[in-house]
Amino acid sequence: MSTPPVTDGHSHDEPVDENLPARDDLYANPGLEEHHWRPTDVDPKAEKRAERQVAALFTLSALCTVLLLVAYFTIDADDTIGGLGAQNLAFGLCLAGALLGIGIGIIQWARKLMADVEIVEYRHPAASSEEDRAVTIQALSDGLEESGIGRRPLVRNSLLGAVGLLGLPAVVFLRDLGPTNAQVVANPPFPGSGLEHTVWTKGMRVVRDVVGSPIRPSDLEIGDLVNAEPEALFNGGEDGEPMEGVALQVAKSKGAVVVVRIEPDEITPGKGRENWSVDGILCYSKICTHVGCPISLYERTTHHLLCPCHQSTFDLADSARVVFGPAARPLPQLALAVDDEGYLVAQADFDEPVGPSYWERG
Amino acid sequence: MDTSKVANSNTTTAATAKKPSKAAAAATWADERLGIATMAKKNLRKVFPDHWSFMLGEIALWSFVVLLLTGVFLTLWFTPSMGEVQYNGTYEQLRGVHMSEAFASTLRISFDVRGGLLMRQMHHWSAMLFIASMMIHLLRVFFTGAYRKPRELNWVIGSLLLLLGTLEGFTGYSLPDDLLSGTGVRAADGFIKASPVVGTYMSFFLFGGEFPGESIIPRLYTIHVLLIPGLLLALIAAHMLLLVYHKHTQWPGPGRTEKNVVGYPMLPVYAAKAGGFFFIVFGVTALLGGLLSINPVWKYGPYDPSKVTAGSQPDWYMGWPDGALRIMPGIETHIWGYTISWNVMLPILVLPLLMFTILMLLPFIDAWITGDKREHHLLERPRNAPTRTALMVALMTMYGLFWIAGGNDIIAIKLHSSINQITYFLRMAVFVGPVIAFLITRRWCIALQRKDNETLLHGYETGIIMRSPEGGYSERHLPLPESRAYTLTARERDPALNGGPEGTDANGIPAPGKGRLAGLQHRVRTLWYADNVQKPTPAELEDGHHHADHEHELQEGVEGHAADGHQFDGHHLVEDETLRNH
Numbered sequence: 001m002s003t004p005p006v007t008d009g010h011s012h013d014e015p016v017d018e019n020l021p022a023r024d025d026l027y028a029n030p031g032l033e034e035h036h037w038r039p040t041d042v043d044p045k046a047e048k049r050a051e052r053q054v055a056a057l058f059t060l061s062a063l064c065t066v067l068l069l070v071a072y073f074t075i076d077a078d079d080t081i082g083g084l085g086a087q088n089l090a091f092g093l094c095l096a097g098a099l100l101g102i103g104i105g106i107i108q109w110a111r112k113l114m115a116d117v118e119i120v121e122y123r124h125p126a127a128s129s130e131e132d133r134a135v136t137i138q139a140l141s142d143g144l145e146e147s148g149i150g151r152r153p154l155v156r157n158s159l160l161g162a163v164g165l166l167g168l169p170a171v172v173f174l175r176d177l178g179p180t181n182a183q184v185v186a187n188p189p190f191p192g193s194g195l196e197h198t199v200w201t202k203g204m205r206v207v208r209d210v211v212g213s214p215i216r217p218s219d220l221e222i223g224d225l226v227n228a229e230p231e232a233l234f235n236g237g238e239d240g241e242p243m244e245g246v247a248l249q250v251a252k253s254k255g256a257v258v259v260v261r262i263e264p265d266e267i268t269p270g271k272g273r274e275n276w277s278v279d280g281i282l283c284y285s286k287i288c289t290h291v292g293c294p295i296s297l298y299e300r301t302t303h304h305l306l307c308p309c310h311q312s313t314f315d316l317a318d319s320a321r322v323v324f325g326p327a328a329r330p331l332p333q334l335a336l337a338v339d340d341e342g343y344l345v346a347q348a349d350f351d352e353p354v355g356p357s358y359w360e361r362g
Numbered sequence: 363m364d365t366s367k368v369a370n371s372n373t374t375t376a377a378t379a380k381k382p383s384k385a386a387a388a389a390t391w392a393d394e395r396l397g398i399a400t401m402a403k404k405n406l407r408k409v410f411p412d413h414w415s416f417m418l419g420e421i422a423l424w425s426f427v428v429l430l431l432t433g434v435f436l437t438l439w440f441t442p443s444m445g446e447v448q449y450n451g452t453y454e455q456l457r458g459v460h461m462s463e464a465f466a467s468t469l470r471i472s473f474d475v476r477g478g479l480l481m482r483q484m485h486h487w488s489a490m491l492f493i494a495s496m497m498i499h500l501l502r503v504f505f506t507g508a509y510r511k512p513r514e515l516n517w518v519i520g521s522l523l524l525l526l527g528t529l530e531g532f533t534g535y536s537l538p539d540d541l542l543s544g545t546g547v548r549a550a551d552g553f554i555k556a557s558p559v560v561g562t563y564m565s566f567f568l569f570g571g572e573f574p575g576e577s578i579i580p581r582l583y584t585i586h587v588l589l590i591p592g593l594l595l596a597l598i599a600a601h602m603l604l605l606v607y608h609k610h611t612q613w614p615g616p617g618r619t620e621k622n623v624v625g626y627p628m629l630p631v632y633a634a635k636a637g638g639f640f641f642i643v644f645g646v647t648a649l650l651g652g653l654l655s656i657n658p659v660w661k662y663g664p665y666d667p668s669k670v671t672a673g674s675q676p677d678w679y680m681g682w683p684d685g686a687l688r689i690m691p692g693i694e695t696h697i698w699g700y701t702i703s704w705n706v707m708l709p710i711l712v713l714p715l716l717m718f719t720i721l722m723l724l725p726f727i728d729a730w731i732t733g734d735k736r737e738h739h740l741l742e743r744p745r746n747a748p749t750r751t752a753l754m755v756a757l758m759t760m761y762g763l764f765w766i767a768g769g770n771d772i773i774a775i776k777l778h779s780s781i782n783q784i785t786y787f788l789r790m791a792v793f794v795g796p797v798i799a800f801l802i803t804r805r806w807c808i809a810l811q812r813k814d815n816e817t818l819l820h821g822y823e824t825g826i827i828m829r830s831p832e833g834g835y836s837e838r839h840l841p842l843p844e845s846r847a848y849t850l851t852a853r854e855r856d857p858a859l860n861g862g863p864e865g866t867d868a869n870g871i872p873a874p875g876k877g878r879l880a881g882l883q884h885r886v887r888t889l890w891y892a893d894n895v896q897k898p899t900p901a902e903l904e905d906g907h908h909h910a911d912h913e914h915e916l917q918e919g920v921e922g923h924a925a926d927g928h929q930f931d932g933h934h935l936v937e938d939e940t941l942r943n944h
Binding site: 019020021022023024025026027028029030031032033072077084085087088089090091092093095096097098099100102103104105106107109110114115116118119120121122123125126127174177178179180181184189193194195209227229244245246249250252253256286290291292293294295296297308309310311312322324325326327328329355356357358359360361362 | 407408409444445446452473474476477479480483511512545548549551552553555556557558559560561562563565566567568569570571572573574575576577607608609616617619620621622623624625626627630631634635637638639640641642643644645646648649651652653666667668669670671672673674684687688689690691692693694696699700701702703705706709732733734736737739770771781782785844845847848851852854855856857859887897898900903
């Protein structure tokens with residue numbers, strides 16, 4: 001078969017710029033390669049075979065669809081095949097078979113039976129023709145001229161101002177997306193609201209998380225770390241009920257602490273924190289000062305606490321100083337005391353905001 | 363050639379309608395109302411060139427369609443609410459546990475809605491496929507120079523699609539409100555709070571008050587199912603329209619030039635191939651969803667702000683900024699009562715925006731450096747633009763190292779090494795690695811260019827060893843077939859940049875108005891092309907051919923006798939052996 005004529009594409013009337021890559025041909029363009037007939041083009045047997053293959057693939061797809069429907073009505077939710085959920089496995093395989101049958105079939109059809117003669121199409125420059133552009137620019141300037149937008153700056157500028165101003169309500173009306181931190185502090189929806197506060201108060205018991213049981217110093221051996229929470233989570237709701245919903249989530253997200261017992265000799269108490277521990281028992285915020293993940297990976301021999309999110313590491317024996325990782329500040333420490341009944345309690349709320357840094361934190 | 367046997371279904375000319383067919387009648391009906399014939403006449407038989415790498419963007423397109431289909435299914439049962447409920451569903455391990463309605467409804471989709479788990483897993487898998495194929499498609503477009511004029515804007519649209527796809531992924535996997543994704547949302551809150559001045563305001567507005575509040579899931583839901591998909595759809599439409607308008611790029615080759623496009627027509631071949639490929643992408647997603655578990659949220663449990671699991675990681679495409687966050691030193695400035703968290707702001711807010719800006723500007727940077735304002739429709743092999751290729755490999759290396767940093771804890775465990783050492787190493791490697799990768803890639807490309815020239819001038823290696831009468835051995839080279847030689851040389855010659863920049867006088871004084879920037883441009887341009895190997899000049903080619911002819915003469919004596927050596931092992935008769943001719 002004959003190949004369509006081709007131009008070499010390297011027109012030589014373009015101005016030559018020495019600073020640009022140059023286009024030149026070392027060999028004459030040999031033109032499109034000759035078309036080769038496929039077996040399915042010349043051999044009716046091969047053609048029939050391909051036809052049957054395609055039809056078989058479509059049939060396979062139909063079969064899988066039927067199987068899919070059968071599986072939907074027959075397989076129970078708790079059936080398993082080889083440890084996998086039978087439903088999901090059967091649905092997935094049948095659906096895949098149904099879809100792949102159609103897909104592979106169509107492509108087989110296209111490759112084997114549809115004409116495979118390459119066609120040449122000529123490109124057009126992305127730009128419009130010079131005439132079109134001139135007409136458009138003329139129309140544009142005519143339109144602008146007739147509108148008088150250039151001649152009447154008063155009209156134009158006042159319109160721009162008015163439309164621009166409309167952007168303001170579009171932003172302002174988003175104001176009620178939420179209260180600001182200052183509003184939350186001024187008008188606390190829950191106890192301990194606002195970034196600077198937590199639900200901890202003077203005398204609040206430090207209790208084990210999940211169960212809520214109070215902790216005696218003697219319950220902890222040296223090297224122990226206990227995940228703890230403020231007692232308010234368990235009795236701070238209405239009528240002494242456990243807290244619920246958003247109040248609970250907010251209180252938890254700032255109030256969670258870890259309690260550790262370290263050999264008193266190994267502790268380097270922070271300045272002014274000499275009496276914040278009870279018999280070597282220290283309490284720190286569990287919320288990482290980096291971006292706020294709860295921290296819990298403790299290495300008892302080094303007293304290091306590692307954040308599982310970004311691996312900031314804090315030395316609990318040394319005021320939770322950062323010893324490694326991207327965090328910039330130590331974990332806030334909760335001052336501990338023992339109440340009349342011998343349980344661990346907070347001396348006061350944290351003396352600094354817990355969790356990640358923010359602009360106004362100071 | 364005997365074409366009389368050609369199957370009659372495969373005519374090479376367009377079929378002529380014998381009588382008005384039903385299709386024609388339908389087309390007439392539509393055209394009388396929509397006037398689509400004018401547009402369709404050009405596009406129905408529109409030509410698309412064929413190459414496997416042109417399929418990568420198609421994977422992204424079709425996985426987006428799968429995302430839409432499976433996503434709509436999921437919305438029928440998902441409840442985007444943070445209201446607290448006690449779970450009493452089928453999954454025994456969590457019965458009685460308090461959780462948000464979002465998490466409870468995700469469990470319901472996974473365990474009680476037949477096919478729900480499959481759709482959830484297919485949705486997640488196709489999201490992975492969507493983003494991965496966009497990235498690989500981006501690399502293909504960059505490495506082959508397909509982003510050059512007139513396609514720069516389509517590159518920008520594509521970059522925006524990648525950015526939006528990533529955000530869509532994040533908002534999507536946050537919706538189930540499980541422990542892992544909730545930890546991610548909390549970290550995101552930390553990122554937002556690290557923004558200077560407005561951080562806490564943005565956090566409180568987004569969460570409807572203090573973290574976690576009860577607004578974030580419904581808000582993310584709106585963003586995930588309405589806002590971003592709408593933008594994605596609009597941008598994908600624009601991407602496709604531009605593709606059709608510009609016509610697809612093609613590889614150079616016999617008959618393929620800057621002025622034409624050679625390939626198969628849209629109807630029927632590409633319509634069939636693309637349509638069939640949609641079913642294949644859909645089918646593969648179904649296979650993945652059926653066989654491979656992904657995001658098993660029931661194992662993580664509901665979100666609890668006091669809990670976390672070790673090895674917490676975001677989805678892989680969010681891994682590189684997370685890695686940057688992990689290896690950033692903990693620097694924070696306290697000034698005039700305000701806090702600037704460099705340790706969070708730089709890696710997670712500044713770096714990704716910077717990288718995306720660089721990505722979007724790449725076509726314009728390239729055009730500025732080369733000064734090339736011409737249209738390009740022929741693709742370039744990566745080796746023929748060594749600096750460009752090296753630039754992307756450097757960016758990929760940086761991406762890869764940040765990504766590795768995002769798994770520093772897992773690597774430390776698997777390789778039994780110290781997380782501290784890995785982190786210190788990566789702090790340095792993210793800067794040094796890309797430079798090394800750049801240098802190696804550049805030299806590698808140049809070496810490949812040399813190899814191409816070698817083949818052009820001296821022919822290809824036949825693998826046949828010749829022994830001369832004197833006993834010397836040499837490998838026989840044969841000239842390339844014409845079409846191959848044409849393809850290899852169908853590339854541009856880089857400009858020879860000697861002397862000062864354009865517009866400078868003999869003393870190197872820039873012309874007025876050009877100034878310093880012209881000098882910089884010239885210097886960068888010189889570096890851009892430095893050391894590249896040009897295709898041979900006609901004279902070199904002539905020389906090379908002479909040389910080859912001469913060799914042929916020398917070998918003529920043994921032509922037809924010598925063989926590749928195996929014949930002379932004493933076990934074969936050699937009389938009828940001839941040299942294998944390729």
